[in-house]
Amino acid sequence: MTATVSSPAERRRHKIRARILSAAEQVFAREGAAGLSIRRLAENIDYSPAAIYKYFKSKDELVDELKETFFELILENVHRIADRSTPFAERSRDCVATYIRIATEKPHHYAAAFAGESPEGEGPVDGEPGFGATKKGQAFNVLRGMIAEGVENGVFRSEVDPSLAAKSLWASMHGLTMMIVHIPSFPALKANQKTLSRENFILFHADQLIRGLEAHHG
Amino acid sequence: MTATVSSPAERRRHKIRARILSAAEQVFAREGAAGLSIRRLAENIDYSPAAIYKYFKSKDELVDELKETFFELILENVHRIADRSTPFAERSRDCVATYIRIATEKPHHYAAAFAGESPEGEGPVDGEPGFGATKKGQAFNVLRGMIAEGVENGVFRSEVDPSLAAKSLWASMHGLTMMIVHIPSFPALKANQKTLSRENFILFHADQLIRGLEAHHG
């Protein structure tokens, strides 16, 4: 699909861009956006701070690329689960759980992806044109498709609107993810004397959310 | 309960502290932690930047007080609903909805309360000694109490552990709140041609969460 249309100069440029992103990624993964400074980054790759601006027009743009790559990872994993042929209920739960699992593996990435540090600038949202283009939007669409399937199956209540329910479900997934990301010791679980692992908590949460959608058959 | 044990000096000091906090609150509510700089704050109250440090040992400490006051507001509102004598299911939903409603009225406060800007430092969590002392912790305890009540009533499934379920529920409330806070246009709802208000979305979400807990009677 992608032929070698790039000139040597373009390839070189792309390579250096990747080098910068790679160095940025390493710092970002450990210390987050705040810990990643242009000056430190420049030093790491033996460049002057100003040189970075020949490749990225701002720190935000650089960080945005790290975030998009990260969401690509989430999308891939969720997609893989969604395309399985396991029983529907189980598959739904696994989608939810996978999102949370993968997301919490890179806490700084996830936190930064939603907090443009101040509540304002964000990409397009559902309904707007560019939404399906972002990885975030694609992940949401997978979720909605899954719920629509459940409604058709009769597994989920017929009143639920997939688009609405998907947003609600997404918010809940997002919530646990954020909790784990922001409060490292969450969930501090000594529930009923038993110490539950984080994994078990995620599964409980996912189960709870799917239950809210299910039709009562019996 | 609190007699006038304070000397004139102490009262004066407290007054100035409050003055600083009030000035900080105004900027913070509009522009968040990033927009609130010590220098700007000092200028607003005709003080030198260094003077602030006679009253607060860091910007973080100052902001922490704003956050705690904010969570006091949430707690008050949730408590008021929880203490009502309306039917249990309705009351539960209202608690959840109220948390989200009040929280999203001060987006910057809420976002800052959970994002210590970098995922690390947070107050005590459930199980630890100081948890009940924080307003955040108290709000959680109200939630857990409510769920415990539901389990005893038989309204909620008997298997659910209140402590565990409260964390899960809290995470979901937190999720929608964060979504609204971070993505101003969330939920972008043109679900089924109908434009739903944010309020309706919150109620749907709350309903969905309570459903997940309910026992299937019938």
Place this chain on the structure above:
DNA sequence: CTATTTAAGTGAACAGTGTTTACTTTTTGA
């Protein structure tokens, strides 16, 4: 192969930030 244009890279500065230190002024209490 040379001349010219374009891109890459840089040092220094600008405008900010939170915080500390040494110093002065004011207030307090014996």
Place this chain on the structure above:
DNA sequence: TCAAAAAGTAAACACTGTTCACTTAAATAG
């Protein structure tokens, strides 16, 4: 009244993202 404690400040430190004028290297055209 006078020493001690607290309040307040100017100036500096060590950072930050970003821009500008400048030099150096590479690509392109004649």
